[in-house]
Amino acid sequence: MGSLPPPSGIQTIDISPLINSKDPVARKAKIDELVAAIHIQGACGLVGHGIKIDRLREAFKWAQKFFDLPYEEKAKANHPNGIVPHRGYSGIGREKCLIYTEEELKSMSGELAANARKALDFKEHYDTGSDGELVHYNLWIDEHALPGFRTWAQGFYWEMEKLSRTVLQAMIDGLGVDEEAKKDFMSIHTGHQNGLRLMHYPSAHESTIDRSSLTWCPTHTDFTTYTLLMQDENQGLEIEDRLNPGTFLPATTEVEDRMYLTIGDFGEIWSNGYLPASKHRVIIPRAADGSEVTPKRYSMPYFITPAEDGICGPQYTGKLASGPRGKYKTSTIKEHVEFRMKFQY
Numbered sequence: 578m579g580s581l582p583p584p585s586g587i588q589t590i591d592i593s594p595l596i597n598s599k600d601p602v603a604r605k606a607k608i609d610e611l612v613a614a615i616h617i618q619g620a621c622g623l624v625g626h627g628i629k630i631d632r633l634r635e636a637f638k639w640a641q642k643f644f645d646l647p648y649e650e651k652a653k654a655n656h657p658n659g660i661v662p663h664r665g666y667s668g669i670g671r672e673k674c675l676i677y678t679e680e681e682l683k684s685m686s687g688e689l690a691a692n693a694r695k696a697l698d699f700k701e702h703y704d705t706g707s708d709g710e711l712v713h714y715n716l717w718i719d720e721h722a723l724p725g726f727r728t729w730a731q732g733f734y735w736e737m738e739k740l741s742r743t744v745l746q747a748m749i750d751g752l753g754v755d756e757e758a759k760k761d762f763m764s765i766h767t768g769h770q771n772g773l774r775l776m777h778y779p780s781a782h783e784s785t786i787d788r789s790s791l792t793w794c795p796t797h798t799d800f801t802t803y804t805l806l807m808q809d810e811n812q813g814l815e816i817e818d819r820l821n822p823g824t825f826l827p828a829t830t831e832v833e834d835r836m837y838l839t840i841g842d843f844g845e846i847w848s849n850g851y852l853p854a855s856k857h858r859v860i861i862p863r864a865a866d867g868s869e870v871t872p873k874r875y876s877m878p879y880f881i882t883p884a885e886d887g888i889c890g891p892q893y894t895g896k897l898a899s900g901p902r903g904k905y906k907t908s909t910i911k912e913h914v915e916f917r918m919k920f921q922y
């Protein structure tokens with residue numbers, strides 16, 4: 578019998594042995610399964626990650642409460658202009674560049690006005706990082722506008738950081754690169770440069786949507802090492818099927834606490850392409866039968882990003898030795914982030 582074709586689709590991996598087992602055999606098997614899955618698709622689903630369903634539900638409640646605030650409150654934490662790491666509130670239309678008046682954007686930052694027909698990146702979001710990050714500081718809304726929000730956001734950030742470090746270590750161990758490269762790459766992931774993003778994709782009247790030009794979020798890769806994505810029950814996220822390039826697979830929502838892991842640019846560069854960056858997009862779902870209004874959606878990406886003065890370049894040891902030489906260039910994290918940000922804000 579010849580070798581089997583690679584498993585199709587986006588696989589879901591139960592990583593509980595990485596969270597709560599000390600058995601080296603079980604851990605190694607899980608690491609190999611994880612690396613094999615993301616080698617093929619640049620993405621996988623994760624369950625058994627140790628973040629409790631109640632904690633995730635609580636997080637989505639905070640996100641909803643945040644976006645329900647009046648525009649003026651959210652705008653007190655407005656994302657700064659220019660090339661800076663993601664921090665603060667970005668209202669609808671902010672992250673991609675279609676021209677609206679201030680008034681139009683304000684009125685759309687709840688539900689889209691029925692008569693709004695211009696195309697745009699149809700989402701609002703709020704970015705936070707570590708309060709201990711020394712160069713880039715968080716932008717918070719007033720405490721009295723949403724008491725407890727800041728404390729929750731920092732607590733959740735660090736809970737996700739712990740999980741993300743476990744997964745990062747597993748991915749790196751599974752690549753079999755030499756010890757020095759491993760140590761270097763882990764050391765530039767200090768935990769303080771990650772990002773917790775709350776996202777709200779509003780609903781809209783079906784008749785106002787021109788699907789040829791309007792999406793919730795167009796196809797992109799993340800400029801991260803990798804990203805952990807949490808989403809509510811509403812569909813929208815699609816991940817490119819690398820076995821059928823140009824086609825997309827829905828990141829389905831029927832498992833409430835499944836997260837999706839997507840490799841970002843730094844993961845691809847450092848692994849010399851062995852873990853490819855996942856192209857993904859978020860499409861606006863159709864309105865349910867009998868309804869004129871498309872569903873809204875909340876999601877929460879947690880971006881795992883190295884320190885900006887860190888250096889990322891391709892490694893050629895272990896499993897990465899078989900990859901091409903010279904395809905990826907070595908640069909500081911800052912250079913690459915600035916290059917990507919130029920096209921976003």
Ligand SMILES: O=C(O)CCC(=O)C(=O)O
Pocket residue numbers: 774776794799806808813814857858859876877878
């Ligand atoms: O909302 C989602 O499911 C994905 C968001 C995303 O891809 C991003 O913010 O980079």
Ligand SMILES: [Fe+2]
Pocket residue numbers: 797798799857
């Ligand atoms: Fe993304």
